[in-house]
Amino acid sequence: MGTGPAQQLTCDRCAIRHRAVCAALSREELIALNAISSRKRLRAGETIMWAQEPVDFFANLIEGVVKLSKSMADGREQIVGLMFPGDFLGRPYAREQPFNVEAVTDVRLCRFPQRAFEDLAHNFEGLSERLFNDTLDELDRARDWLLLLGRKNAQEKLATFLHLLGRRSQEFGCAHTNQPQVIAFDLPLSRAQIAAYLGLTIETVSRQLSKLRRAGVIEIVENRHIVVPRMDALEALCGE
Amino acid sequence: MGTGPAQQLTCDRCAIRHRAVCAALSREELIALNAISSRKRLRAGETIMWAQEPVDFFANLIEGVVKLSKSMADGREQIVGLMFPGDFLGRPYAREQPFNVEAVTDVRLCRFPQRAFEDLAHNFEGLSERLFNDTLDELDRARDWLLLLGRKNAQEKLATFLHLLGRRSQEFGCAHTNQPQVIAFDLPLSRAQIAAYLGLTIETVSRQLSKLRRAGVIEIVENRHIVVPRMDALEALCGE
DNA sequence: CGACATGTTGAACCTCATCAACCGACGTGG
DNA sequence: CCACGTCGGTTGATGAGGTTCAACATGTCG
Numbered sequence: 097m098g099t100g101p102a103q104q105l106t107c108d109r110c111a112i113r114h115r116a117v118c119a120a121l122s123r124e125e126l127i128a129l130n131a132i133s134s135r136k137r138l139r140a141g142e143t144i145m146w147a148q149e150p151v152d153f154f155a156n157l158i159e160g161v162v163k164l165s166k167s168m169a170d171g172r173e174q175i176v177g178l179m180f181p182g183d184f185l186g187r188p189y190a191r192e193q194p195f196n197v198e199a200v201t202d203v204r205l206c207r208f209p210q211r212a213f214e215d216l217a218h219n220f221e222g223l224s225e226r227l228f229n230d231t232l233d234e235l236d237r238a239r240d241w242l243l244l245l246g247r248k249n250a251q252e253k254l255a256t257f258l259h260l261l262g263r264r265s266q267e268f269g270c271a272h273t274n275q276p277q278v279i280a281f282d283l284p285l286s287r288a289q290i291a292a293y294l295g296l297t298i299e300t301v302s303r304q305l306s307k308l309r310r311a312g313v314i315e316i317v318e319n320r321h322i323v324v325p326r327m328d329a330l331e332a333l334c335g336e
Numbered sequence: 337m338g339t340g341p342a343q344q345l346t347c348d349r350c351a352i353r354h355r356a357v358c359a360a361l362s363r364e365e366l367i368a369l370n371a372i373s374s375r376k377r378l379r380a381g382e383t384i385m386w387a388q389e390p391v392d393f394f395a396n397l398i399e400g401v402v403k404l405s406k407s408m409a410d411g412r413e414q415i416v417g418l419m420f421p422g423d424f425l426g427r428p429y430a431r432e433q434p435f436n437v438e439a440v441t442d443v444r445l446c447r448f449p450q451r452a453f454e455d456l457a458h459n460f461e462g463l464s465e466r467l468f469n470d471t472l473d474e475l476d477r478a479r480d481w482l483l484l485l486g487r488k489n490a491q492e493k494l495a496t497f498l499h500l501l502g503r504r505s506q507e508f509g510c511a512h513t514n515q516p517q518v519i520a521f522d523l524p525l526s527r528a529q530i531a532a533y534l535g536l537t538i539e540t541v542s543r544q545l546s547k548l549r550r551a552g553v554i555e556i557v558e559n560r561h562i563v564v565p566r567m568d569a570l571e572a573l574c575g576e
Numbered sequence: 577c578g579a580c581a582t583g584t585t586g587a588a589c590c591t592c593a594t595c596a597a598c599c600g601a602c603g604t605g606g
Numbered sequence: 607c608c609a610c611g612t613c614g615g616t617t618g619a620t621g622a623g624g625t626t627c628a629a630c631a632t633g634t635c636g
Contacts, residue, residue, distance in 0.1 A: 188468075287616095559582080
């Protein structure tokens with residue numbers, strides 16, 4: 097093991113090396129970040145951070161899907177954010193969060209102790225800038241969801257959600273053939289979780305999915321797998 | 337006029353000097369920011385930034401209230417953010433925004449050319465940190481609103497909205513008497529705008545306000561002025 | 577004065593929540 | 607092995623909360 101920039105890092109084989117905040121780092125900075133990081137696996141359903149409870153780490157989501165959710169005294173729940181591989185978990189400069197953070201699938205994290213990470217962010221300009229920009233993007237997405245929750249009907253909500261997942265799978269799965277390809281992906285969420293994300297009930301989600309299936313806009317294979325033969329038909333139902 | 341730190345700045349008499357991003361600046365930094373700033377007034381209803389249209393300035397909101405809103409092809413509108421004095425307008429490092437920014441009351445702004453401001457933010461660590469933190473707060477507020485739009489009923493939505501305004505007026509209006517005081521404030525928004533903020537219709541807003549009035553939770557004076565005799569009664573209706 | 581904007585209230589309607597029954601898959605224990 | 611409960615999902619019947627449509631009140635402005 098050398099100490100020069102040519103040494104091998106865990107990061108070099110990391111699937112999200114160029115999608116997470118790490119993408120903003122020089123080789124030397126990456127080595128420093130790597131030095132304070134540790135990997136951790138979690139099973140679907142496990143809670144990563146509790147609302148209002150102190151946390152002592154930040155993390156990159158390497159693999160899997162994570163939900164951020166709030167709930168009311170009587171149990172009503174709303175998902176206020178979905179995190180995918182490459183996303184950053186935790187609020188810099190704070191020690192707790194006003195929502196629960198929970199693995200919805202099996203998950204792999206790359207964790208950093210808070211203080212050590214903040215010191216790096218303080219010194220590595222690219223890192224703090226990147227975190228800032230990610231936060232601005234997140235805010236934009238939250239505002240899109242405000243429009244969805246406040247003004248869209250059940251049909252439009254489902255269409256928008258599926259369209260979002262479809263585009264995601266398009267971006268990452270197969271690359272750049274620009275013919276009108278068939279999109280297919282697995283739903284990371286159960287019907288109950290979809291309902292909590294869209295401000296609906298399980299039954300309404302189920303009915304709307306059936307309706308989209310009967311209309312030929314999507315195919316549903318074994319509940320969780322979705323095929324979208326024509327994305328533009330789906331897009332037309334989003335309401336924007 | 338001297339050039340030393342003792343010189344008088346517009347900022348020294350500014351109502352938001354210690355609430356806006358300016359609060360993060362040293363005297364010297366403030367002088368530099370002041371040098372690139374200019375004041376501007378707008379009338380209620382004027383648009384400050386159009387969605388998807390290039391903007392060439394950022395601004396501090398000195399006085400008045402500003403709304404951020406999105407709308408759908410068929411005209412449905414959702415307010416995705418409300419800005420009050422001290423808040424920062426514009427998205428750093430971007431030249432356009434995915435929503436309209438509009439004065440809902442008469443407004444005074446303190447504007448900065450984008451490039452010049454970004455250069456300062458780049459050099460003044462406190463400034464960029466402050467912008468980052470404001471953005472994180474804004475994200476938290478947006479997520480609170482996701483819960484409201486997705487899960488609360490009309491009554492809870494109105495109660496939450498009034499409670500929010502009540503707390504604001506409490507913080508800034510009269511100061512620190514900690515007796516259970518009577519809260520009173522003016523609604524900055526019309527019924528139509530409240531509806532657009534809460535994901536409701538005008539009629540529902542009007543009915544719920546009347547219902548709260550009949551229940552003795554609020555008094556309504558000439559449509560726009562609200563008196564809250566007992567904040568805890570209002571708080572109990574918010575649903576959290 | 578009439579035209580218009582803003583807000584309130586009533587009546588009818590509709591979307592979605594609620595309640596309930598049912599299905600298939602899965603795991604467990606007698 | 608099968609009976610049983612559980613879990614995730616679908617579908618139907620019913621009803622409530624909000625939307626829609628409409629009438630009306632009030633205040634403002636030309």
